[in-house]
Amino acid sequence: MPSKPKGGLRPRPRVGKPQGALPFISPAPFSQLPFPPTRRPSVLQEPVLVLNATFEPINVTAVRRALMLVLKGVAQTEEHNHAEVHSATSAVRVPSVIRLLSYRHIPQQTRALSRKNILLRDRNICQFCGKHFPSSELTLDHVMPRSRGGHSSWENLVACCYDCNNRKGNRTPEEAGLQLVRRPRPFTLHTSRQLMRLIGRQDEKWRKYLFY
Numbered sequence: 367m368p369s370k371p372k373g374g375l376r377p378r379p380r381v382g383k384p385q386g387a388l389p390f391i392s393p394a395p396f397s398q399l400p401f402p403p404t405r406r407p408s409v410l411q412e413p414v415l416v417l418n419a420t421f422e423p424i425n426v427t428a429v430r431r432a433l434m435l436v437l438k439g440v441a442q443t444e445e446h447n448h449a450e451v452h453s454a455t456s457a458v459r460v461p462s463v464i465r466l467l468s469y470r471h472i473p474q475q476t477r478a479l480s481r482k483n484i485l486l487r488d489r490n491i492c493q494f495c496g497k498h499f500p501s502s503e504l505t506l507d508h509v510m511p512r513s514r515g516g517h518s519s520w521e522n523l524v525a526c527c528y529d530c531n532n533r534k535g536n537r538t539p540e541e542a543g544l545q546l547v548r549r550p551r552p553f554t555l556h557t558s559r560q561l562m563r564l565i566g567r568q569d570e571k572w573r574k575y576l577f578y
């Protein structure tokens with residue numbers, strides 16, 4: 367029996383040479399980056415901005431992984447770092463910005479719901495008093511209290527200082543006379559871009575790709 371034509375399947379737009387299957391680029395590296403960076407990590411762990419084939423910034427990865435993508439021919443270096451890494455036979459300049467050679471469709475990025483990621487999203491700012499705190503002085507608050515059916519979700523969890531947390535207790539912000547600084551949202555590509563900009567402030571070479 368002849369196979370039916372596959373309707374509705376259209377090839378994805380490609381830019382540049384098709385390279386076969388792209389390795390999965392994990393959105394995780396953000397959480398592995400020191401934030402805010404406190405001391406200079408080893409060169410192989412330094413952040414590298416990853417651009418799509420269209421020059422759209424899509425991720426931040428570490429030098430080690432960026433070099434692997436370049437060596438495999440999946441990406442090319444757009445900007446170099448100050449440093450070189452040496453193998454037995456050659457020296458390679460360290461990338462600061464790489465670009466994928468094939469266009470990659472980026473699904474809505476979602477991240478693990480964790481205390482660390484909530485604090486990262488809220489930039490360590492208590493979402494009720496608007497003040498900045500070190501992570502150790504922040505807790506997570508359920509905007510709609512759990513005892514009243516509030517879920518543990520991106521939309522219902524916010525960074526909160528202990529004072530505001532005590533003040534709010536088992537009440538909604540309205541009942542406690544508190545107001546949210548920002549409506550909590552899931553970690554999206556938009557949030558990622560904001561973080562890329564924050565990290566990018568330290569690397570001049572990222573600017574032209576991020577501050578558009």
Ligand SMILES: [Zn+2]
Pocket residue numbers: 492493494495496497526527528529530531
């Ligand atoms: Zn507070």
